[in-house]
Amino acid sequence: MRTSEVIDLTEQLGGVIRRSALVRRGASKRDIAVAVAGGGIMRLREGVYAVPTADPNVLDAARHGGEVACISALRALGIWVLDKPDRLHVWLGGKGRRHQHSKCTCIDHHDAGGAAFGIARAALALVQAAACCDDEVFFAAYESAWKRGMLSRTDREWIRRAVPARIRWLVDLARADADSGLESLLRLRLIRLGVSLECQVLVVGVGRVDFVAAGVLIIEVDGRENHDGQSLRHKDLVRDAAAAALGYETLRFDYALVVHEWRTVERAIVARLRRHGVPVVGSTVTEVN
Ligand SMILES: [Zn+2]
Ligand SMILES: [Zn+2]
Structure with missing residues (x-):
């Protein structure tokens, strides 16, 4: 040959x-x-x-003895993952064993089945992440995979049975139309506070806003790299004024604040909602009179 x-x-x-x-x-x-x-x-x-x-992660996983798995697989498949994995997650199969290789910091997964080489399928990687990562990581990735058309009904039913019982409610809560990982994250965090969140809402007189919490609070999350120039800032101010005239309040955050400094964001949202008489449960933010 x-x-x-x-x-x-x-x-x-x-x-x-x-x-x-x-x-x-x-x-x-x-x-x-x-x-x-x-x-x-x-x-x-x-x-x-x-x-x-071949993909360097696929090569390392094969050196280790299996397939790229869990959040490493989710990222490789283009699914939104909250944390960038700094270590490679590898599925060795139910009975597979790890092999020594240089610079190994891999995290082993031993879910049932026979691992081959390559990248684990999305449904399996999600079940692995459900057991290995934070609930929020699982939830945002699940919605992202669904939105990208990577989960059939059979996959979703299988995932629901396979994840730990304590997070089954997240599978039931998930939607097929979440526009971004940030949206998934914000919706989950507000639901935990007992607050409903609508996404991509058209407010007449204002335009399309990112989120409306409890029907009264507009939340805009700036995903732009840098808030370039006066014209955009002016546009934002015009929108905020129009929203205020309609009785809405507006809070603006950027991506880093929502993801990395949630306590600051939560305090702001909870304080505004309470001022509007919206009951907020489950928050550790104390009421200031
Ligand atoms: Zn893992
Ligand atoms: Zn390794």
């Missing part, structure tokens, strides 16, 4: 292949040795080969 065929076979299987799979498809020991010597494929560990162009 020519080296180009060895490379094609490996690529067809997602970039990583076992020697036994190559042999089954007609490659001899010598063909494999020639392909490795020429740099067409590389040896990851005993009996496992890969094309050098």
Whole structure:
């Protein structure tokens, strides 16, 4: 077998292949040795080969013994994940074992089933994240995956059965139309305070606003990199004035505040809502008279 065929076979299987799979498809020991010597494929560990162009996380997971999993898989699949994983999460399968490799900081997952190589499917990665991460991480990723059309009804039912019972309510709460991870996060946090949140609301006379909490408080979250220039600021001020004339209050936050300084955001929202007589439960923010 020519080296180009060895490379094609490996690529067809997602970039990583076992020697036994190559042999089954007609490659001899010598063909494999020639392909490795020429740099067409590389040896990851005993009996496992890969094309050098494969995703570095897929290569490391294969060195470790399995598939990219959990939040590492969710990110690789383009699903919104709250925290950037600093360690690689790897699914080894129910019975698989980890292999030593250099610079290993991987986190093992041993969910049932046989792991191969590559990236775990979205539904499995979500179930892994449900057990491994914060509830909010799971919830925002679940809505993101659903919105991207990556979860069938069967997947969603399977996830609901497979996640820990204490977070099943999050699966029931999730919607298919959440526009961003930030929206998922904000909605969940306000629900925990007993406050309803509408998203992307058209307020006549104001325009489309990001969120309206409890029907009285407009919350705008600035996702722009930098709030460039006077014209945008002027537009915001005009909108705020129009909203105030209609009896709304407006609070503005940026992405970093919502994600990293939630206590500050919560205090502001709770204080405004209480002033409007909206009951807020579950907040540790004390009332100031
Ligand atoms: Zn994990
Ligand atoms: Zn490792």
